[in-house]
Amino acid sequence: MNKLIEAKNISFSYQYGESIFENVNFNIEKGEVLCILGPNGTGKTTLIKCLNGLNNVSNGEINIKGKSIKQYSFKEISKIIGYIPQQHTPTFPFNVFDVVLMGRSPYINLTESPKEEDIKITEKALKTLGIYNMKDKEYTNLSGGERQLVFLARVMAQGTEVLILDEPTSHLDFGNQIRFLEIIEKLAKSGLAVIMSSHFPDHAFSSSTKVAIMKNKSFIDFGKPNDVVTEENLKKAYNIDIKLLELDNRKVCVPIKHI
Amino acid sequence: MKNKEVYKIPVIIFLPIILFFVSFLIGRYPISPVEVVMTLLSPIFPEFTISSTITSIVFDIRLPRIIAAILVGASLSIAGAAFQGIFRNPLVSPDLLGVSNGAGFGASLAILASSSNVIIQILAFVFGIISVSITYLISKSYKSGGILVLVLSGVAISAFFYALISGAKFIADPYDKLPQITYWLMGSLSSVTLEKILMIMIPIAIGIGILLFLRWHLNILSMGDEEAQSLGIHPEKFRLITILASTLVTSAAVSISGIIGWVGLVVPHITRMIVGPDNRILLPASLSVGASFLLLMDNLSRTLNAIEIPLGILTAIIGVPIFLLLLRKGYSEWS
Numbered sequence: 001m002n003k004l005i006e007a008k009n010i011s012f013s014y015q016y017g018e019s020i021f022e023n024v025n026f027n028i029e030k031g032e033v034l035c036i037l038g039p040n041g042t043g044k045t046t047l048i049k050c051l052n053g054l055n056n057v058s059n060g061e062i063n064i065k066g067k068s069i070k071q072y073s074f075k076e077i078s079k080i081i082g083y084i085p086q087q088h089t090p091t092f093p094f095n096v097f098d099v100v101l102m103g104r105s106p107y108i109n110l111t112e113s114p115k116e117e118d119i120k121i122t123e124k125a126l127k128t129l130g131i132y133n134m135k136d137k138e139y140t141n142l143s144g145g146e147r148q149l150v151f152l153a154r155v156m157a158q159g160t161e162v163l164i165l166d167e168p169t170s171h172l173d174f175g176n177q178i179r180f181l182e183i184i185e186k187l188a189k190s191g192l193a194v195i196m197s198s199h200f201p202d203h204a205f206s207s208s209t210k211v212a213i214m215k216n217k218s219f220i221d222f223g224k225p226n227d228v229v230t231e232e233n234l235k236k237a238y239n240i241d242i243k244l245l246e247l248d249n250r251k252v253c254v255p256i257k258h259i
Numbered sequence: 260m261k262n263k264e265v266y267k268i269p270v271i272i273f274l275p276i277i278l279f280f281v282s283f284l285i286g287r288y289p290i291s292p293v294e295v296v297m298t299l300l301s302p303i304f305p306e307f308t309i310s311s312t313i314t315s316i317v318f319d320i321r322l323p324r325i326i327a328a329i330l331v332g333a334s335l336s337i338a339g340a341a342f343q344g345i346f347r348n349p350l351v352s353p354d355l356l357g358v359s360n361g362a363g364f365g366a367s368l369a370i371l372a373s374s375s376n377v378i379i380q381i382l383a384f385v386f387g388i389i390s391v392s393i394t395y396l397i398s399k400s401y402k403s404g405g406i407l408v409l410v411l412s413g414v415a416i417s418a419f420f421y422a423l424i425s426g427a428k429f430i431a432d433p434y435d436k437l438p439q440i441t442y443w444l445m446g447s448l449s450s451v452t453l454e455k456i457l458m459i460m461i462p463i464a465i466g467i468g469i470l471l472f473l474r475w476h477l478n479i480l481s482m483g484d485e486e487a488q489s490l491g492i493h494p495e496k497f498r499l500i501t502i503l504a505s506t507l508v509t510s511a512a513v514s515i516s517g518i519i520g521w522v523g524l525v526v527p528h529i530t531r532m533i534v535g536p537d538n539r540i541l542l543p544a545s546l547s548v549g550a551s552f553l554l555l556m557d558n559l560s561r562t563l564n565a566i567e568i569p570l571g572i573l574t575a576i577i578g579v580p581i582f583l584l585l586l587r588k589g590y591s592e593w594s
Contacts, residue, residue, distance in 0.1 A: 015402065049485075052489055053488070054485050054488060054489065074488050074491050074492065074493050075491035075492075076491075077491070078488075078489060078490055078491030079491070081489070082489070083485075083486075083489035085483075085485060085486060085489075088482075088483070088486070089483065091347040091348065091349070091481055091482075092344075092349070092481055092531070092536035093535075093536055094478065094535075094536050094537065095535070095537075098478065098537050099482075102478060102479050102482065102490060103490065105476065105479050105490040105491050105492060106490065106491035108475070108476075110472070110473060110476055110497075111472040111473065112475070113474075113475040113539055114475065158490070
C-alpha cells in the first residue's frame, strides 16, 4: 500500500490518431526516483502528463495512493503531485516571490487570496533552495538555471508527495544539471517520490533508484539502474554504440563514434 | 521596488476622488468648488442649497455623466485586465470575443425599430452577451477548442455582427436613424441619465465583485492551462467564469456609452507598468486608473469644442499615442 503512483497497462492515443504508447506498467513508492529515458518523440512527455491528469489514458488504469485517478479532482491531485513542465512560456513579469506563492493554490479557495501561513511556507521554500535573495526579481529576467530553481521552490511550497519533472535539466548548463540533480536526490531522501524524464543516461546512475527505457511505444526495460542501463539497451534505444565505463564505483556512458 | 510603491497606492486611490470633484467645475456654466461641495451636501443639509439652477446642473446634468464615466471607465479597464490575464496576452481588449459589435447591433436594431432609450440600452446589453455566448459555444463545439480557437471564433463573430451593423445602417433612414446609429457607435455619455445608470449598477457590481474575488487565481491562469491545472485549478471552468463576469460588466458599460475603444487595452497596460503584474493589486488599481482616465476624457469631450466630440473618437485619438509611447518605453518586458 506504499505505492504512491501505480500505472497498470496504460495506453494513450489521440482521438483519431495513432497510439503514442501501449501497455506501460510501473509504480513508484516514497523516496524513489524514477528516471525515464528514451529518444525524442517516444512519448515520454505524453506519459508523464497522464500521471497527474493533464492527459487522460485511453486504456488501463492509474492509481494514486491506491485510488483511481478518475476519482480525484484537479485540486486533490495537485495536493499530492507537483509538476514542472519542460517548457514554460512567460507572459507577465511576476516577481519570484509571487511565482513561488502560486504553489499554495491548492490550499486557497477560489474566492480567497493567500494568507500569512502561505507567505511563511513560500519564504521557507525560497530559503531551502537558497534563492530567498532573489524574491523581488522578475522571474522573466532569470537565467534558465535560476528559473528552474524558482519552479522547484513553487512545487515545494505546494507540499506534494510526488514530484513530476519533464526533462528538468535540458535547459541547464553542465554544473547546474549536477546541482539540480543533487537537490532532487536530497528531496527524495526526505521522502518525496520523483518521476523525471531525461536525455542523459548518466543521470540514471547518479540520482535514480529506478529506470525505465522507453522506445517504440512501450518500456523496453524497467528496474534498477545497474540492470536496465546496459550497453545493449542503450543501443536499442538510441541506435548508436555506447560503452559503459566504471569510474570511482560509478558507471558513465560514453558514445562510440561512428565512422 | 517595494519602497517606490508606497506613494503609488494613495495616488491611485485619491486620483479618481479628486477628479470626481474637479469634474463638477468643468462646463459651460461656471460653478465654484465651494458651491459644488455645498450643493452635493444639500440633500442632507437643505440649508446649503444655493440656487435651483445650480442644484439642477450639479445633480441632473453633471453628476450622471461623472458617475457614468467612472463606471464605464472602471468596467472596461477591469474587464480588460482580466481578459489579458486569462488569454495570457497583454494586447487583448475586453471586446476580444465580440461584445462591442454585438452590443452595437442590438442598439442598431432598437434604433431601427424607433424604440425608446431604455430599449436601446437593454438590447445593446442583451446582444453583447449573446455575441459572446455564440463565440464561446462555437469554440466549445470543436474538439481541440483551446484559447486560440476561442479567440478566432471571437474575431469571426465580431466580424459577423459588424456586417449586421452595416446592414442595419444600409436600410436605416439616412436623415434620422442613420445618424443616430452612427453616433451611438462612436460612443458618448451625453444622453446618460440617473435611471440609465441605476439599470447598469447591478450587473456591473456583480461582475466586478466576481473578478475581484478571483483576482489572485488569475495570476495562476496566466501561467498557462497545464500549469494552472497542476496547481489545482480547472482552467476551462475558471476561464468561463471570468468571461461571464467580464462580459456582464462590459455589456452593461457599453449599453450606456456606446462603443468606446482603447480604454480596456491601454488602461490595464498603464496600470501594470505602475503597480506590476500581480492581479491582486492590478485589478483594483485598474478600476481606479480606468475611472480617472475616462473621466478625464469625458471632461475633454464636453469642453474642447462647442459641439461635443464623441468619447470613442477621443479615447482612440489620445489612447493610441499613449499606447505607442508605452510600447516604446516598456514593452521589452514581454519580448
